[in-house]
Amino acid sequence: MPKHVDHRERRETIARALWRVVEQHGLTHATMRNVAREANISLGQLQHYFSSRTAMLSFAMDFASEQNALRVERGLHSLGHPAHPRDVLRLMLTEMLPLHPDARATSRMSAAYVLEALHDDGVHARARDGLLHGRAMVEELVRQAIADGHIDPDRDPVVETDLLLALTGFTTLLELDVIEPQDALAAIDHHLDRLFTPSG
Protein backbone atom coordinates (compact mmCIF):
# COMPACT_ATOMS: atom_id res chain seq x y z
CA MET A 1 0.00 0.00 0.00
CA PRO A 2 1.45 3.43 -0.93
CA LYS A 3 2.63 5.46 2.03
CA HIS A 4 0.26 8.42 1.39
CA VAL A 5 -2.78 6.14 1.55
CA ASP A 6 -1.62 4.76 4.87
CA HIS A 7 -1.06 8.32 6.08
CA ARG A 8 -4.60 9.28 5.01
CA GLU A 9 -6.07 6.21 6.71
CA ARG A 10 -4.29 6.99 9.97
CA ARG A 11 -5.61 10.54 9.88
CA GLU A 12 -9.15 9.26 9.29
CA THR A 13 -8.81 6.82 12.19
CA ILE A 14 -7.72 9.72 14.40
CA ALA A 15 -10.60 11.87 13.10
CA ARG A 16 -13.10 9.16 14.03
CA ALA A 17 -11.54 8.92 17.49
CA LEU A 18 -11.99 12.69 17.82
CA TRP A 19 -15.65 12.40 16.76
CA ARG A 20 -16.20 9.81 19.50
CA VAL A 21 -14.61 12.05 22.14
CA VAL A 22 -16.75 15.01 20.96
CA GLU A 23 -19.92 12.90 20.81
CA GLN A 24 -19.45 11.28 24.21
CA HIS A 25 -17.71 13.98 26.24
CA GLY A 26 -17.87 17.24 24.30
CA LEU A 27 -15.36 19.47 22.56
CA THR A 28 -13.77 20.56 25.85
CA HIS A 29 -12.35 17.06 26.22
CA ALA A 30 -11.07 16.82 22.65
CA THR A 31 -7.45 17.51 23.61
CA MET A 32 -4.54 15.97 21.68
CA ARG A 33 -3.89 13.70 24.69
CA ASN A 34 -7.48 12.42 24.98
CA VAL A 35 -7.83 11.85 21.24
CA ALA A 36 -4.53 9.93 21.17
CA ARG A 37 -5.80 7.73 24.01
CA GLU A 38 -9.15 7.15 22.23
CA ALA A 39 -7.29 6.30 18.99
CA ASN A 40 -5.04 3.96 20.97
CA ILE A 41 -1.81 5.65 19.86
CA SER A 42 0.80 7.71 21.70
CA LEU A 43 0.68 11.50 21.86
CA GLY A 44 3.93 11.52 19.86
CA GLN A 45 2.35 9.44 17.10
CA LEU A 46 -0.67 11.76 17.01
CA GLN A 47 1.62 14.77 16.69
CA HIS A 48 3.27 13.09 13.69
CA TYR A 49 -0.10 13.31 11.90
CA PHE A 50 -1.36 16.63 13.28
CA SER A 51 0.90 19.47 14.38
CA SER A 52 -1.83 21.18 16.44
CA ARG A 53 -5.27 20.67 17.96
CA THR A 54 -6.69 23.14 15.41
CA ALA A 55 -5.21 21.19 12.49
CA MET A 56 -6.70 17.98 13.93
CA LEU A 57 -10.12 19.61 14.46
CA SER A 58 -10.18 21.04 10.94
CA PHE A 59 -9.31 17.70 9.38
CA ALA A 60 -11.96 15.97 11.52
CA MET A 61 -14.54 18.55 10.39
CA ASP A 62 -13.61 18.22 6.70
CA PHE A 63 -13.81 14.46 7.06
CA ALA A 64 -17.25 14.78 8.70
CA SER A 65 -18.45 16.89 5.75
CA GLU A 66 -17.05 14.35 3.28
CA GLN A 67 -18.73 11.46 5.08
CA ASN A 68 -21.99 13.39 5.10
CA ALA A 69 -21.69 14.03 1.33
CA LEU A 70 -20.91 10.34 0.80
CA ARG A 71 -24.06 9.30 2.68
CA VAL A 72 -26.12 11.66 0.51
CA GLU A 73 -24.45 10.27 -2.64
CA ARG A 74 -25.24 6.69 -1.60
CA GLY A 75 -28.82 7.73 -0.85
CA LEU A 76 -29.13 9.33 -4.29
CA HIS A 77 -28.16 6.07 -5.98
CA SER A 78 -31.10 4.32 -4.35
CA LEU A 79 -33.48 7.10 -5.47
CA GLY A 80 -33.06 6.17 -9.15
CA HIS A 81 -32.36 8.48 -12.11
CA PRO A 82 -33.22 11.20 -12.54
CA ALA A 83 -34.01 11.83 -8.87
CA HIS A 84 -36.80 14.34 -8.17
CA PRO A 85 -35.35 17.55 -6.64
CA ARG A 86 -37.77 17.19 -3.71
CA ASP A 87 -36.21 13.82 -2.82
CA VAL A 88 -32.68 15.18 -3.21
CA LEU A 89 -33.39 18.11 -0.87
CA ARG A 90 -35.10 15.78 1.64
CA LEU A 91 -32.06 13.52 1.65
CA MET A 92 -29.62 16.41 2.09
CA LEU A 93 -31.66 17.91 4.94
CA THR A 94 -32.29 14.70 6.84
CA GLU A 95 -28.64 13.57 6.62
CA MET A 96 -27.67 16.81 8.39
CA LEU A 97 -29.88 15.90 11.37
CA PRO A 98 -28.89 13.49 14.18
CA LEU A 99 -31.38 10.83 13.06
CA HIS A 100 -29.00 7.84 13.02
CA PRO A 101 -25.63 7.10 14.68
CA ASP A 102 -23.35 8.14 11.76
CA ALA A 103 -25.31 11.35 11.20
CA ARG A 104 -25.30 12.07 14.92
CA ALA A 105 -21.52 11.80 15.08
CA THR A 106 -21.01 14.24 12.18
CA SER A 107 -23.80 16.53 13.43
CA ARG A 108 -22.20 16.83 16.89
CA MET A 109 -18.77 17.37 15.35
CA SER A 110 -20.28 20.13 13.23
CA ALA A 111 -22.08 21.81 16.18
CA ALA A 112 -18.86 21.76 18.20
CA TYR A 113 -16.92 23.23 15.28
CA VAL A 114 -19.40 26.10 14.93
CA LEU A 115 -19.00 26.99 18.62
CA GLU A 116 -15.21 26.82 18.23
CA ALA A 117 -15.53 29.14 15.19
CA LEU A 118 -16.96 31.90 17.37
CA HIS A 119 -13.59 32.28 19.11
CA ASP A 120 -11.11 31.36 16.39
CA ASP A 121 -10.88 33.36 13.16
CA GLY A 122 -9.25 30.54 11.21
CA VAL A 123 -11.95 28.04 12.23
CA HIS A 124 -14.60 30.69 11.49
CA ALA A 125 -13.32 31.13 7.92
CA ARG A 126 -13.23 27.36 7.28
CA ALA A 127 -16.65 26.72 8.82
CA ARG A 128 -18.10 29.62 6.84
CA ASP A 129 -16.63 28.32 3.57
CA GLY A 130 -18.15 24.90 4.22
CA LEU A 131 -21.59 26.34 4.90
CA LEU A 132 -21.40 28.72 1.91
CA HIS A 133 -20.57 25.74 -0.30
CA GLY A 134 -23.56 23.78 1.06
CA ARG A 135 -25.81 26.82 0.71
CA ALA A 136 -24.75 27.29 -2.95
CA MET A 137 -25.57 23.64 -3.72
CA VAL A 138 -29.07 23.98 -2.23
CA GLU A 139 -29.70 27.27 -4.06
CA GLU A 140 -28.62 25.71 -7.37
CA LEU A 141 -31.07 22.83 -6.77
CA VAL A 142 -33.89 25.27 -5.99
CA ARG A 143 -33.15 27.43 -9.06
CA GLN A 144 -33.06 24.34 -11.30
CA ALA A 145 -36.36 23.09 -9.80
CA ILE A 146 -37.92 26.48 -10.58
CA ALA A 147 -36.55 26.36 -14.14
CA ASP A 148 -37.91 22.81 -14.56
CA GLY A 149 -41.37 23.77 -13.33
CA HIS A 150 -41.21 21.82 -10.05
CA ILE A 151 -41.39 24.99 -7.95
CA ASP A 152 -43.62 28.02 -8.62
CA PRO A 153 -41.53 30.66 -10.47
CA ASP A 154 -42.94 33.31 -8.12
CA ARG A 155 -40.89 31.81 -5.29
CA ASP A 156 -37.69 33.67 -4.40
CA PRO A 157 -34.84 31.11 -4.67
CA VAL A 158 -32.69 32.94 -2.09
CA VAL A 159 -35.46 33.04 0.53
CA GLU A 160 -36.45 29.42 -0.15
CA THR A 161 -32.83 28.29 0.17
CA ASP A 162 -32.44 30.09 3.50
CA LEU A 163 -35.71 28.60 4.81
CA LEU A 164 -34.57 25.10 3.81
CA LEU A 165 -31.23 25.54 5.58
CA ALA A 166 -32.94 26.91 8.69
CA LEU A 167 -34.63 23.51 9.05
CA THR A 168 -31.32 22.25 10.46
CA GLY A 169 -32.67 24.02 13.57
CA PHE A 170 -34.38 20.68 14.27
CA THR A 171 -30.98 19.45 15.48
CA THR A 172 -31.36 21.04 18.93
CA LEU A 173 -34.99 19.92 19.28
CA LEU A 174 -33.97 16.35 18.45
CA GLU A 175 -30.85 16.29 20.64
CA LEU A 176 -32.88 17.48 23.65
CA ASP A 177 -35.77 15.04 22.96
CA VAL A 178 -38.19 17.94 22.59
CA ILE A 179 -39.52 16.37 19.40
CA GLU A 180 -39.30 12.83 18.05
CA PRO A 181 -37.57 11.93 14.76
CA GLN A 182 -40.95 11.31 13.10
CA ASP A 183 -42.07 14.85 14.09
CA ALA A 184 -39.04 16.39 12.39
CA LEU A 185 -39.55 14.27 9.27
CA ALA A 186 -43.27 15.14 9.14
CA ALA A 187 -42.48 18.86 9.42
CA ILE A 188 -39.78 18.66 6.72
CA ASP A 189 -42.22 16.80 4.44
CA HIS A 190 -44.89 19.46 5.02
CA HIS A 191 -42.38 22.19 4.18
CA LEU A 192 -41.24 20.41 1.00
CA ASP A 193 -44.83 19.63 -0.05
CA ARG A 194 -45.67 23.32 0.11
CA LEU A 195 -42.47 24.34 -1.66
CA PHE A 196 -43.10 21.91 -4.51
CA THR A 197 -46.81 22.73 -4.92
CA PRO A 198 -47.07 25.40 -7.65
CA SER A 199 -50.15 26.93 -5.99
CA GLY A 200 -48.45 27.06 -2.54
Add this chain to the structure above:
Amino acid sequence: MPKHVDHRERRETIARALWRVVEQHGLTHATMRNVAREANISLGQLQHYFSSRTAMLSFAMDFASEQNALRVERGLHSLGHPAHPRDVLRLMLTEMLPLHPDARATSRMSAAYVLEALHDDGVHARARDGLLHGRAMVEELVRQAIADGHIDPDRDPVVETDLLLALTGFTTLLELDVIEPQDALAAIDHHLDRLFTPSG
Protein backbone atom coordinates in the same frame (compact mmCIF):
# COMPACT_ATOMS: atom_id res chain seq x y z
CA MET B 1 -31.81 46.78 50.83
CA PRO B 2 -33.02 43.33 51.99
CA LYS B 3 -30.28 40.71 52.02
CA HIS B 4 -32.04 38.33 49.60
CA VAL B 5 -32.26 41.07 46.97
CA ASP B 6 -28.55 41.77 47.29
CA HIS B 7 -27.90 38.01 47.02
CA ARG B 8 -29.99 37.84 43.83
CA GLU B 9 -28.22 40.86 42.35
CA ARG B 10 -24.81 39.36 43.01
CA ARG B 11 -25.84 36.13 41.32
CA GLU B 12 -27.08 38.10 38.29
CA THR B 13 -23.79 40.02 38.13
CA ILE B 14 -21.93 36.70 38.16
CA ALA B 15 -24.28 35.30 35.49
CA ARG B 16 -23.54 38.26 33.21
CA ALA B 17 -19.82 37.73 33.78
CA LEU B 18 -20.28 34.10 32.76
CA TRP B 19 -22.17 35.16 29.61
CA ARG B 20 -19.25 37.42 28.67
CA VAL B 21 -16.73 34.60 29.14
CA VAL B 22 -18.91 32.26 27.04
CA GLU B 23 -19.49 34.90 24.36
CA GLN B 24 -15.85 35.95 24.06
CA HIS B 25 -13.94 32.74 24.79
CA GLY B 26 -16.41 29.83 24.73
CA LEU B 27 -17.82 27.45 27.32
CA THR B 28 -14.49 25.67 27.77
CA HIS B 29 -13.15 28.77 29.46
CA ALA B 30 -16.19 29.24 31.73
CA THR B 31 -14.48 27.80 34.80
CA MET B 32 -15.31 29.05 38.33
CA ARG B 33 -11.88 30.74 38.40
CA ASN B 34 -12.28 32.59 35.07
CA VAL B 35 -15.83 33.71 35.86
CA ALA B 36 -14.72 35.01 39.28
CA ARG B 37 -11.95 36.99 37.57
CA GLU B 38 -14.38 38.41 34.97
CA ALA B 39 -16.84 39.35 37.76
CA ASN B 40 -13.98 40.96 39.66
CA ILE B 41 -14.52 38.88 42.82
CA SER B 42 -12.48 36.16 44.51
CA LEU B 43 -13.02 32.47 43.84
CA GLY B 44 -14.12 32.14 47.50
CA GLN B 45 -16.78 34.82 47.03
CA LEU B 46 -18.03 33.11 43.87
CA GLN B 47 -18.28 29.80 45.74
CA HIS B 48 -20.43 31.54 48.35
CA TYR B 49 -23.02 32.18 45.63
CA PHE B 50 -22.61 28.98 43.60
CA SER B 51 -21.49 25.67 45.06
CA SER B 52 -20.51 24.21 41.67
CA ARG B 53 -19.84 25.10 38.05
CA THR B 54 -23.07 23.29 37.07
CA ALA B 55 -25.13 25.34 39.56
CA MET B 56 -23.57 28.52 38.18
CA LEU B 57 -24.22 27.47 34.56
CA SER B 58 -27.85 26.56 35.29
CA PHE B 59 -28.53 29.87 37.00
CA ALA B 60 -26.86 31.74 34.11
CA MET B 61 -29.04 29.83 31.63
CA ASP B 62 -32.26 30.48 33.58
CA PHE B 63 -31.30 34.15 33.81
CA ALA B 64 -30.67 34.24 30.05
CA SER B 65 -34.15 32.78 29.42
CA GLU B 66 -35.70 35.33 31.79
CA GLN B 67 -33.92 38.22 30.08
CA ASN B 68 -35.05 36.92 26.71
CA ALA B 69 -38.67 36.72 27.95
CA LEU B 70 -38.32 40.26 29.34
CA ARG B 71 -37.16 41.60 25.96
CA VAL B 72 -40.16 39.93 24.29
CA GLU B 73 -42.48 41.41 26.93
CA ARG B 74 -41.08 44.90 26.37
CA GLY B 75 -41.44 44.43 22.61
CA LEU B 76 -45.08 43.38 23.07
CA HIS B 77 -45.85 46.61 24.91
CA SER B 78 -44.75 48.62 21.90
CA LEU B 79 -46.90 46.49 19.57
CA GLY B 80 -50.13 47.80 21.12
CA HIS B 81 -53.16 45.82 22.27
CA PRO B 82 -54.28 43.39 21.24
CA ALA B 83 -51.11 42.42 19.38
CA HIS B 84 -51.59 40.39 16.20
CA PRO B 85 -50.33 36.80 16.72
CA ARG B 86 -48.11 37.17 13.64
CA ASP B 87 -46.27 40.06 15.32
CA VAL B 88 -45.99 38.17 18.61
CA LEU B 89 -44.45 35.13 16.89
CA ARG B 90 -42.10 37.35 14.87
CA LEU B 91 -40.90 39.02 18.06
CA MET B 92 -40.38 35.71 19.88
CA LEU B 93 -38.45 34.23 16.95
CA THR B 94 -36.24 37.22 16.24
CA GLU B 95 -35.32 37.71 19.93
CA MET B 96 -33.96 34.14 19.92
CA LEU B 97 -31.54 35.01 17.10
CA PRO B 98 -28.17 36.80 17.59
CA LEU B 99 -29.41 39.99 15.89
CA HIS B 100 -28.31 42.50 18.57
CA PRO B 101 -25.73 42.39 21.41
CA ASP B 102 -28.13 41.37 24.24
CA ALA B 103 -29.73 38.66 22.11
CA ARG B 104 -26.31 37.45 20.97
CA ALA B 105 -25.16 37.02 24.57
CA THR B 106 -28.21 34.95 25.54
CA SER B 107 -28.14 33.03 22.23
CA ARG B 108 -24.50 31.99 22.75
CA MET B 109 -25.19 31.06 26.37
CA SER B 110 -28.08 28.92 25.15
CA ALA B 111 -26.03 27.22 22.39
CA ALA B 112 -23.27 26.42 24.89
CA TYR B 113 -25.83 25.03 27.36
CA VAL B 114 -27.29 22.73 24.71
CA LEU B 115 -23.83 21.28 23.95
CA GLU B 116 -23.22 20.82 27.70
CA ALA B 117 -26.61 19.06 27.93
CA LEU B 118 -25.38 16.30 25.59
CA HIS B 119 -22.95 15.10 28.26
CA ASP B 120 -24.73 15.94 31.51
CA ASP B 121 -28.11 14.37 32.35
CA GLY B 122 -29.06 17.11 34.82
CA VAL B 123 -28.32 19.87 32.31
CA HIS B 124 -30.17 17.86 29.64
CA ALA B 125 -33.32 17.69 31.78
CA ARG B 126 -33.24 21.43 32.55
CA ALA B 127 -32.53 22.47 28.95
CA ARG B 128 -35.28 20.15 27.74
CA ASP B 129 -37.81 21.60 30.22
CA GLY B 130 -36.97 25.12 29.05
CA LEU B 131 -37.44 24.23 25.40
CA LEU B 132 -40.65 22.28 26.09
CA HIS B 133 -42.02 25.34 27.90
CA GLY B 134 -41.14 27.59 24.95
CA ARG B 135 -42.59 25.08 22.50
CA ALA B 136 -45.87 24.91 24.46
CA MET B 137 -46.17 28.73 24.38
CA VAL B 138 -45.70 28.82 20.59
CA GLU B 139 -48.17 25.96 20.06
CA GLU B 140 -50.78 27.74 22.22
CA LEU B 141 -50.32 30.91 20.11
CA VAL B 142 -50.72 28.91 16.89
CA ARG B 143 -53.84 27.09 18.16
CA GLN B 144 -55.40 30.39 19.29
CA ALA B 145 -54.59 32.00 15.91
CA ILE B 146 -56.33 29.07 14.19
CA ALA B 147 -59.34 29.42 16.51
CA ASP B 148 -59.46 33.18 15.81
CA GLY B 149 -59.33 32.68 12.04
CA HIS B 150 -55.82 34.11 11.53
CA ILE B 151 -54.44 30.78 10.34
CA ASP B 152 -56.17 28.32 8.02
CA PRO B 153 -57.88 25.61 10.15
CA ASP B 154 -56.46 22.97 7.79
CA ARG B 155 -52.99 23.70 9.16
CA ASP B 156 -51.66 21.20 11.69
CA PRO B 157 -50.74 23.20 14.83
CA VAL B 158 -48.06 20.70 15.90
CA VAL B 159 -46.29 20.74 12.52
CA GLU B 160 -46.55 24.55 12.26
CA THR B 161 -45.12 24.95 15.77
CA ASP B 162 -42.18 22.69 14.95
CA LEU B 163 -41.50 24.54 11.68
CA LEU B 164 -41.54 27.89 13.52
CA LEU B 165 -39.08 26.64 16.15
CA ALA B 166 -36.82 25.18 13.47
CA LEU B 167 -36.28 28.74 12.21
CA THR B 168 -33.87 29.20 15.14
CA GLY B 169 -31.58 27.29 12.75
CA PHE B 170 -30.75 30.75 11.37
CA THR B 171 -28.53 31.19 14.43
CA THR B 172 -25.63 29.25 12.90
CA LEU B 173 -26.01 30.93 9.50
CA LEU B 174 -25.92 34.35 11.18
CA GLU B 175 -23.03 33.56 13.54
CA LEU B 176 -20.90 32.35 10.62
CA ASP B 177 -21.86 35.33 8.39
CA VAL B 178 -23.32 32.97 5.80
CA ILE B 179 -26.42 35.18 5.63
CA GLU B 180 -27.03 38.77 6.69
CA PRO B 181 -29.56 39.76 9.39
CA GLN B 182 -31.89 41.20 6.73
CA ASP B 183 -31.87 37.83 4.90
CA ALA B 184 -32.97 36.01 8.05
CA LEU B 185 -35.70 38.58 8.72
CA ALA B 186 -36.92 38.41 5.11
CA ALA B 187 -37.12 34.61 5.27
CA ILE B 188 -38.96 34.70 8.63
CA ASP B 189 -41.42 37.24 7.20
CA HIS B 190 -42.02 35.05 4.14
CA HIS B 191 -42.67 32.05 6.39
CA LEU B 192 -45.09 34.01 8.61
CA ASP B 193 -46.87 35.56 5.58
CA ARG B 194 -47.57 32.09 4.23
CA LEU B 195 -48.62 30.76 7.64
CA PHE B 196 -51.07 33.61 8.17
CA THR B 197 -52.51 33.52 4.63
CA PRO B 198 -55.65 31.33 4.76
CA SER B 199 -55.11 30.21 1.16
CA GLY B 200 -51.41 29.37 1.82
